[in-house]
Amino acid sequence: MDFPIFHADLIGNRAIIATIATLHVLINHGLAVGMMPLIAAMEWHGRKSGESRWDALAYKLLFVCFLVTTTIGALTGVGIWVSASLVNPYAIGSLIRVFFWAWFVEWLVFVTEVCLIVVYFLTWSKWTGGAAKRRHIGLGFGLAAFSWITMAIIVSILGFMMDPGNWLTDHALLAGFTNPIYLPQLAFRTPLALAMAGVVAAFLTIFFTKGDEPFRREALRAINLWTLFWAPVTLAGGWWYATVVPEAMKDNISTAALTMEFEGWQTEFYLIAAGTAALLYLVAQVAVLRPGWVPRPAYVVSLLAVVWLTGHFERVREFVRKPYVIGRYMYANGIRVADYPLLQRDGVLAHSTYSYPLTAAEAGPLAAEEREQAQRGKDVFMIACSRCHTGAGVNSVISRFQSLFGDGRWDREQLADFTTSMHDARPYMPPFPGTKAELLALSDYLVHLRKSGLAIPGAQHTGVAVNARDVAVQSAQSTSPAESR
């Protein structure tokens, strides 16, 4: 990481991306990719059957989708870039250099998708009857196709991050795009989105139809049939996907699903997840056979269930990739695998442009030489640990060591020894990238941090300084660097 490091010490940097990205996936799958074909199908069915209430229901669903996708949906999509550029600029910057054209084409498709949804929505009440209505329905299916294509492109990048495949040797876009995870993940996400849209549509239908009219039952039966149709396809796609996850990543699944604290509860977790999926199936199945038997809260439970399952799947997908952010190319700390020999020989501080000055509160109780050491330790923390750990917030490095070494006095050598070999015991941790001296500086800093209980501010609060230990700075010190004003 050779950028000024943004750091959110309270919720942690991972949570920022996770919140934005998960929200985006839920909206993208449930209200766009899966929902647009369902809405177009409803509109088509309404015209064919001459039942205008199908048309009215489809329009109301579209109204919700239009409002949410063009606001929260669109902005969380941009937000993934915004947050990734803050949290792991090296990773997103590298991905952009590999996938530029994929992203560019995806953008063109996305522009088309947004134009189509605006036209589809605004012409609903104008293009009625005859050829105009047929054209409008065609527009709906066209919109559905473009929604799917955007997802089909992005899924390739997600697959690449887990396993770049042949790209590692030839660095070509096509090799990256056709990574081993791509098609299985697409085969899973497509029916997942379609099934999820059914659950969301059923939930909205209980608000948009009256309880005493027979149409509600007819609509719920049809929508749940849609969900049931895609459910086994989702399971089959999921199975294919699970078979291509690299072996090494499967070791991370229990921690990925349950966090370190609860990783022993794997069986219970699988039971709960399977039970949730079974509940979703049960609600849909009963709604198809006897729509009147399903109480309204059941649709709320189904919606929450599908949101939880999908959200949790995203967490697991993000976590199992560790210790890498780009499989076998770049570790989660933003340092390339190929940089390790140099950094472990010279130290991360010898090749880092920035330093993160101690705040007055941090430096206050320390003597001059202790400050020097704390400064080194803080810089090492920012470079090597801060992408995943905080000082005093979520997943804090202090709490991690506390669970290992308890409440007593911490020994710097003991901390350093553990950190040296932690990646053996915890396969999702990257190896420590620096030297033994840096490890001891980090240990001293952590001991100090534990005592002070202070949060660690990021570059966005306290700024940065030029790191005087950078070998490039040291060698240039005799000559004055050119300053752009």
Add this chain to the structure above:
Amino acid sequence: MMTPIPKDIPLALPVPEPLLVALLVGLFLLHILFVNLMVGGTLLTVFYQVKGLRDPRYDRLAHAIADTVTVNKSLAVVLGIGPLLAINTLYTVYFYSANALTGDMWLGIVPIVVIAFLLTYLHKFRWDAMAAHRRIHMAIAAAAAGLFLFIPLIFLTSINLMLFPARWTEVQGFLSAMLLANVLPRYLHFLLACLAVTGLFIVWLFRRAGAERLGAVGIERGELLRTGYRWALFPSLAQFVAGPLVLLSLPEAGVINRVVVTILIGAVMAFPAMLLMLAEVRSPPDRIGRRFWPVVVLLSITVLCMASGRHLYREASLAQHRDLVKAKTESYLQAARKANVQTPK
């Protein structure tokens, strides 16, 4: 204070640099056109809704403008992604560094824009339903306008900071970066452009409007066009003051002859556009609107010159630093390769 020289990402640019530059400059103009319409449209909506308290015709004009804002805002955001991709690729080191140093606000863009968009929908779709609560309805538009006024400031601050690596070690958070010399003049320049572009948009909107559309507003076509031209003309005239202010507040390092000449050509092209607009404002109702496309073409040339001038400044300002970054990246990669060979696997 020393200027930081960071390392670049060690992967080749995926696209020839001139193509990236063309994409960045061209796509950004497309994006900013709709941003201007979004911000300017919201401001004029509020203005005419207030005016509509006394004369209901203006309330209907406000409604007609508000109807376009929700479409323009969708185009503004999707068309922003293309240039965002281009700037991410072309200026990775500079852009991401500036983003990080203004990180809280940079991240704040996401929720702030979402809220602003939701407010514009609420305002548009509840227009008739809130007829009995006009002031609350107007407050919603005003809140959206307030947010729309703030968001460009975040972008401007970051995009300005990225040009000056020597300042990266001086700033501490968004506010200190916002107060760097050039940001506020550029912001003024931008706001005037929002009003001017929206003024021309009003002319376009009603130039060929049928009787039904004109009847819905209740203002004569000639009067509507004159109104649009006034919004375009006076802020554009003010740009002759704001523009030089931007140029003068720029650090000199990048102000080379090429930059000044390009910008001057743009300013010269704007003169006849001003005269044409003045003539339009003075035209009788049956003749107004005939010079619309010449005005648009001339001002488009002006805008293209300004955007090119801005890019030339950016290049000149960063040229030396980019060479240093390149040299540092190369020597680092060489050292990393050597260490890989020396380290037993």
